Amino acid sequence: MKRHLRKVAFLGILVSAGAGCQMGTVTGNPSVAPLSGRVQSASGESLGGVPLQARRPETNMAVVVYTNKQGEYAYPEDLSPGLYGVNIQVSGFQHVTKEGVNVTKGKPTRLDFSLEPATPPLSELTASEVLLALPGTDKIKAEAARCSNCHSLQFALGRKRDRATWLKTIEMMRGITPSGVMQAPEVVRPILQQTAKTNQELADFMAAVASPDSPPLPAKLLPRPTDDASTRITITEYFIPRGAVSVTLRGDTKGAWLHDVLPDGKGNIWYTDHFANVLGRLDPKSGEIKEFRYAHSKPGKQEGALQHTFDKQGNIWLGVLWQGTIGKFDPRTEKFNLWTIAEDARLGMVAMDSSGNAWAVSSPTSGVYKLDPKTGKFTKYPIPTQKGAYGMGIDSKDRVYFCEMEAGKIGRFDPKTEKFTEWDTPTPDSGPRRLDIDAQDRFWFGEFYAGKIGMFDPKTETIREWAIPGNPYAAPYDVAVDNKGNAVWANDFNNNRVYRFDVKTEKFTEFLLPEPNVEIRHLFVDDSTTPSTVWIPDYSPPGKILKLQAW
Incomplete structure (x- = not known):
């Protein structure tokens, strides 16, 4: 290759x-x-x-x-x-x-x-701060927040339009994927039928707050955390030179869209790019960066990978999303091997079992997939609730856990029995998004639509939830377990904050990030250091990686 x-x-x-x-x-x-x-x-x-x-x-x-x-x-x-x-x-x-x-x-x-005091421009407000200041119901404001699938809410509100133009724009955006691709009319037509009432309500709302005659949007800043626990931190930022520009629309390849980060235990940090076939390596001691480019597997499909993980031999496995590909990178030879499925699956999330098989989930095809690297064969196991899956992980018993974001469920697949089990979250339509599994095989996950983190205990097969404090529009995208510190970290995609949840006391500590509008799709906790180190990729270009340590 x-x-x-x-x-x-x-x-x-x-x-x-x-x-x-x-x-x-x-x-x-x-x-x-x-x-x-x-x-x-x-x-x-x-x-x-x-x-x-x-x-x-x-x-x-x-x-x-x-x-x-x-x-x-x-x-x-x-x-x-x-x-x-x-x-x-x-x-x-x-x-x-x-x-x-x-x-x-x-x-x-x-x-x-x-x-000196200054009124912040719209571009410096977080989505939560915008939503807090706007009139309207929580339901319609939550619908407006979904603009972040393709661009920020702030970007949308910065363009003044009358109601008719807002409706036309909303209907157009319903047909565009988060990678910026317009779907075929036969795909878009039923979507518009299903969302017709919501589109009308959303057009009313957007015209009321962002029409040519609307007054300037108010600013309602969330308070900065100032207590000792929130300010005893050091953050080191590492700036990625490729795509070091600010861009607005998701998928604009002029920017670097860092999705996941992963330490290798040898001092290096590896990262994926959502919209480029690039696997990057950062040496935090020197700041040296190397980027390795891998081949395009399906012509006409968007580039980019999401999750990556290590196998027992130190190889890096990654899910190449839109190309329906699972890749393996050998850091010793610096070479890739790629396995591509013929089905139009999106294999962005990948995890390894104890036998060396790679597992992935796909949202549009609602399946759990197993790749046997020895034979190159993919096996698909259809998920009972056909609404897709996103975050995934494998526990110590090789059971595959996954989040069903649009179904408001979490699921488990046992390869030994080939049996699926699904559980509804206590909060309906909570939007479970990404997950991590702790040393006790408990499954932690972020509830993107509910503003909560959840935990599934396999011993009792019950789910508990905890709300992110102080922000009714919090959107926790990912969680990361700190086994040594008996804590779980979570981010807020609508706000430039991360949170540490103490499992024993069930209390949150809030941490403000250095710049406004830091968007995060992944967290990783390295608990081999003292204190534990939280690695954070800043998703919004220009790309950077944050190293956070809190005392």
Whole structure:
């Protein structure tokens, strides 16, 4: 298989995992921190929960710390010496960047900020903040939030249209897939018949809030988390050079759309791209990035992969979504092997069983698929509820679990008995999306439409749910288990937050991400580090990977 390689190397910012983090209220110790200071408003009010990003211009890496309730911040002691640009970008205030900040070893630098208030533009509001400020029922606002399948809600609201034009636009978008492909008229026609009433209601709503005569959209900012548990964090950002541009529409290949991330246990982080046949490797120590391109299996089908995983030999298996392909990459030889199914299946999610078989699920064909790599044979097992499947995983007994997002169900397939079992979530139409399985074989999942995380206990075959606090429009896309920390992490696709759920206390801790409108489709927890490390791909171009550690 022909392989294409792209390599980019950068100088790194070296920050060790545990640097200076024993101080209770700020990330580093101000008395010895190489860079510290205070952030306040122009009126002198201390501003807690504010992210400060320090980046050397010659690197593709940045380090972010947060202010405590007193507005104080301090960087870890081993922030490498050099000239930095320090940036603050927080909603409700003017953005500030101070260039040429000199960090010198053994000589602490003090840098204070005074922020001027500013009304944030629509592009800086999160979808949740927009929905909170708009009039209308929760039902119709939830329908408007589904614009995010193809583009942001903010993008849609930024285009003023009269009611007739809104209706025409809504009906057109019903026929477009999230990859930007217009479906055939015979496919679109029944969709429009099923959604006719909702389309009329949505056109009324959009015309009321985004017509040529509508007043400016109000801004209702969600409060920043300022308590110690939420601000004792360090985030390192790694910027991907390919597609380093901002784009609006899903599938625009001028941008990099990072979908999943996965540590290999050797210090590298591997990532997939939703709309490009690219498997990437990041060395977090140096910032070096290599990208490996794999072949197109089905001409005319969109490129891109979603989930990837390792087998016992250290090979990477990935689900190449629209091409109905499962791929294997050998990091030692840097070569790919690809297996493609003739059926028009979307095999974006993939997991390995203990015998070395690859398993995948497909939404449009509502099936669980097994690939035997030795024979190259695919076997399909049709899911009883024919509404598709998305997230999937395999437990220690080789049972395949999956999320049925549009059916409001979760499911399990036992390969030994070839039996399916399905369970309705306690909240109807909750939209189970992606999942993770803990050391006790409990199945955790995000409920995208219900704003909750769920847990299925195989011992009792019961489901429990917990609501994301403080945001009625939360949309948890994925969850990731921290077995060592007895916690589960979740993201909010409608808001620039991630959450840590303490399994013992059943309490959430909220963490603000460094920039507005960070969209996340995957989380991965590496609990071999102290503290555990959460790896986060920022889906929206320009692409970057976030490394989050909370103390």
